[in-house]
Amino acid sequence: MLKNFWYALEFAEKVGRTPRGVTCLGQDFVLYRTESGEPVCLSDLCVHRGGALSMGALTGDCITCPYHGWQYDADGKCVRIPANSAERAIPRKARVDAYPALERYGMVWAFLGDLPEDQRPPIPHIPQHDDPSFRAVHYDMVVEANYERTFENVVDASHTPFVHGASFGNPAKPEIPDFRVQQTDWSAEADIQLSPPPPTGLWGLLARRRPRPEYVTVTNGWYLPNIVKLHVRLPIGDLILYDFNIPLSQDRTLVKIMGYRNFFTGSWADANARKRIEKILLQDRPVVESQRPELLPFDLSDELHVRSDALQVAYRRRRTQLIKEGWWVGDDDIVTGDAPRRTATVIASPARRDNPELASAWVHKARTGGNAQ
Numbered sequence: 001m002l003k004n005f006w007y008a009l010e011f012a013e014k015v016g017r018t019p020r021g022v023t024c025l026g027q028d029f030v031l032y033r034t035e036s037g038e039p040v041c042l043s044d045l046c047v048h049r050g051g052a053l054s055m056g057a058l059t060g061d062c063i064t065c066p067y068h069g070w071q072y073d074a075d076g077k078c079v080r081i082p083a084n085s086a087e088r089a090i091p092r093k094a095r096v097d098a099y100p101a102l103e104r105y106g107m108v109w110a111f112l113g114d115l116p117e118d119q120r121p122p123i124p125h126i127p128q129h130d131d132p133s134f135r136a137v138h139y140d141m142v143v144e145a146n147y148e149r150t151f152e153n154v155v156d157a158s159h160t161p162f163v164h165g166a167s168f169g170n171p172a173k174p175e176i177p178d179f180r181v182q183q184t185d186w187s188a189e190a191d192i193q194l195s196p197p198p199p200t201g202l203w204g205l206l207a208r209r210r211p212r213p214e215y216v217t218v219t220n221g222w223y224l225p226n227i228v229k230l231h232v233r234l235p236i237g238d239l240i241l242y243d244f245n246i247p248l249s250q251d252r253t254l255v256k257i258m259g260y261r262n263f264f265t266g267s268w269a270d271a272n273a274r275k276r277i278e279k280i281l282l283q284d285r286p287v288v289e290s291q292r293p294e295l296l297p298f299d300l301s302d303e304l305h306v307r308s309d310a311l312q313v314a315y316r317r318r319r320t321q322l323i324k325e326g327w328w329v330g331d332d333d334i335v336t337g338d339a340p341r342r343t344a345t346v347i348a349s350p351a352r353r354d355n356p357e358l359a360s361a362w363v364h365k366a367r368t369g370g371n372a373q
């Protein structure tokens with residue numbers, strides 16, 4: 001798992017004035033909005049006795065722990081300890097990690113790392129979001145597999161005729177003509193020629209009268225740390241899926257999808273679009289869950305790669321560089337709690353870098369499943 005990236009943690013409409021618990025990189029966070037609507041992301045573990053802030057309530061821009069009522073502001077600083085008399089000062093160590101958060105493209109994103117603002121990798125651009133000719137649907141599903149396995153699965157064009165059969169590939173024509181990968185530090189994309197199946201169902205009705213091309217261009221791409229774009233050019237229009245692979249733990253992934261289409265843009269077609277996305281995920285899920293080793297090898301030579309795996313190889317190479325730079329969630333992020341029987345992962349926030357003398361305050365009590373290494 002990679003830290004020091006912006007992670008899309010939740011669909012924006014699900015984050016409001018009721019605290020919402022989410023998990024990423026094996027760590028629990030609470031999301032909410034301030035009175036002016038700005039998203040907030042804090043560690044979900046109260047520094048007093050480890051209560052879950054997400055079970056608490058909001059007062060103004062502060063969140064109150066449900067256990068003893070400690071109140072934290074949007075920067076993670078404790079501003080009230082009800083059991084103390086008013087004249088007693090609040091200890092400086094009483095604070096939780098606060099992560100930079102923002103809303104973009106219909107998602108709430110948090111920067112999970114401690115890099116200063118000017119060194120943070122960018123959030124990928126999603127042009128369809130502000131384009132009125134597109135309509136989006138949301139979908140999510142938990143997959144019992146490592147997020148890099150689910151991520152590579154969506155980048156991977158050569159599995160489509162086998163796993164998706166006639167719904168998305170053409171089993172009679174599985175060859176993938178050579179393609180060129182266009183890469184930046186944070187992304188890679190390729191236009192890939194796929195032999196299409198005949199469209200079926202509702203979408204097939206409109207396409208019936210048009211000639212079926214021999215190949216269609218599918219644009220596959222990844223955007224670090226965990227996003228895959230899949231642009232399918234159907235005879236009736238464009239379908240562009242953004243697939244967010246959120247690591248709940250190293251063995252479980254929450255796949256969130258934003259699916260944009262520029263055909264059948266009425267709300268009446270949303271359920272059908274969602275059903276198609278679900279069908280694709282349900283076809284992929286058992287195959288990805290069966291993969292061994294469960295975790296993506298660190299060494300490129302531990303698995304065999306062929307020409308059509310070029311996008312995945314580009315990802316693995318880039319990941320190796322970032323691991324060398326210390327961006328992999330690892331030993332430094334695993335802390336032993338006050339009760340040394342368990343360990344937990346704590347992703348350092350920028351606030352921790354700004355207040356190094358307070359770091360010991362954030363040695364969280366461990367929570368089961370927190371070990372994200």
Ligand code: FES
Pocket residue numbers: 046047048049050051065066067068069070
């Ligand atoms: S555990 Fe949160 S206030 Fe005590």
Ligand SMILES: [Fe+2]
Pocket residue numbers: 153154159160163164280284
């Ligand atoms: Fe697939």
